[in-house]
Amino acid sequence: MASQIEKKLTPSRILIYATLLLACVAYLIPVFIMIITSFKTTGDIRSGNLISFPEVWSFEAWAKAWSTACTGVQCNGVSGFFWNSIKMAVPAVLISTALGAINGYVLSKWRFRGSDIFFSLLLFGCFLPFQVILLPMAATLGKMGLANTTTGLVIVHVVYGVAFTTLFFRNFYVGVPDALIKAARLDGAGFVTIFVRILLPMSVPIIMVCFIWQFTQIWNDFLFGVVFASGDSQPITVGLNNLVNTSTGVKEYNVDMAAAMIAALPTLVVYVLAGKYFIRGLTSGAVKG
């Protein structure tokens, strides 16, 4: 039925498409320039046009950005930072999603006296600016002996992320009929069995939403990375910053762009792989299944 209506190309529809196309171009032009610049040679950049294609496609800038570009005094590229980010983001995403799932389960299906207040307080975490917690968190990490470590960064991101993941899971599970839980309880299932056998298998969309959301947040974070990590535990965002700000001789835009692309790729990949769940998951709480 829907396709019959939408086949007609009315003026308003043309306007919508034109606007969308314009927005699309506006968003994609910077990416386009980054990509073509990263494949140019230094000479090509100096002589050529900003938006022209490279005369010779060269992977040199990518290789240099990855392994030999200077970030401050060291000249090992951004690869070390990249792996730091992986080591930080993957555990932080998994732990915060797992905790959010359990929290959401309890707050929606095993309510206790004061659970709604608890949930409201937890939501404050979503609105707390990063800057507010810098000093107390630094002191806490110091006391725990985790200052300047990847573990410390993981903890910070988990603490910060749990507010969001709990919100996601709680709203998702509120839409799951209580009768399912009752039926499982009569079948003899307990707290853990109901969660693992009944709810988790239904939760794929919302798990994907949490993965994308958390991964993007954690991977792109600069502030926590620059404050709570140093030297060999710094994430890619800090590495990229160092690389771009290191001024020895000529500015190598191609290397800067390649490094920026390397820093941006993982979130892009995650979004492309799990993106179809993102819209579906965000709206699934609203409609009863």
Place this chain on the structure above:
Amino acid sequence: MAQLQLKGIRKTYGNAVQETLKGIDINIESGEFLILVGPSGCGKSTLMNSIAGLETVTEGSILIDGRDVTNAEPKDRDIAMVFQSYALYPTMTVRENIAFGLKIRRMPKEEIDAEVERVAKLLQIEPLLDRKPSQLSGGQQQRVAMGRALARRPKLYLFDEPLSNLDAKLRVEMRTEIKRLHQRLGTTIVYVTHDQIEAMTLADRIAVIKDGELLQLGSPKEIYERPSCRYVASFIGSPAMSFIPLTVESDGGNLRASLRSADGEQIYVPLPETLAAYEGKEIHLGIRPEHITQPLAHKAGQEATSSGKFRIEVTEPTGPDVMALIKINDTEVHCRLDPDHTVDPGEPAELMIDLSRAVYFEAGKEARIDI
């Protein structure tokens, strides 16, 4: 199969002032089919959840086969429940749905398989075993939900409005199916519904609940013919019982009352002697539609029957009957006529009133006058 005793069940939610259940006492015999019926919000679902152990009771005790389970966990009560929404586990196949409770109870795999087969055969859902619930129709989901309950062979089955999500035709089919299953398996069943036809057709006994109180507990026939109060009388039966105000008069030792038609015509009907205490007072006569009919030869001349002309206000043919609305003593009254007996709306028609099964209520009071 088990006996279930509910003793003085009271329930108050949180800080609520109003009690949801105000002391319910019911004994359900082994193999009995008990129906809890009442309007929405009357507490019947709360009572059901309390029996299942999904909610705690504030006061009173619940005994299954003499064992006090008031504070037992749902899984320790050996109860299975069929929900209005079916509550099938969406990520599991039909087979896994049915087997879930058995797996959790650590039944050996071969026994589980055999049990699933047995139940699937019983409910004729064998071809559906490997499907997911979302691939089933409402009626099929309903069967699977019953299958899940049957597989555990619990002591007690609870049905929480299991048919109300089905369309009318399927509802009637499944109703018969449930009755057949009960007759075949002889299980103890507590069944919640707000549908009075389901209640009448399925139950061994009906418990009518309103505002957390048990108004009447009895067989469908008792509930229908001797309702304990005005509410039960009007709740069971469709169209509902009509209540006609009348004054008890004495006519040379015999009690009688006058019924006045909309056209002002008056007839006298005999009243039972047991109403003597109400002589000169206004009481309400409760009469069901089927006791006001076209003149019936086999009933003519009987003591409790009288005839008179009443103007037909509206007719509603239902197929087997024509429901007609007339006015007696300025009150609308339903009557049930044979479709072959032609009557015209707006015209008077000769009708026969049979008071042998009539009930009487004091004006302004709920309880029925015992005669």
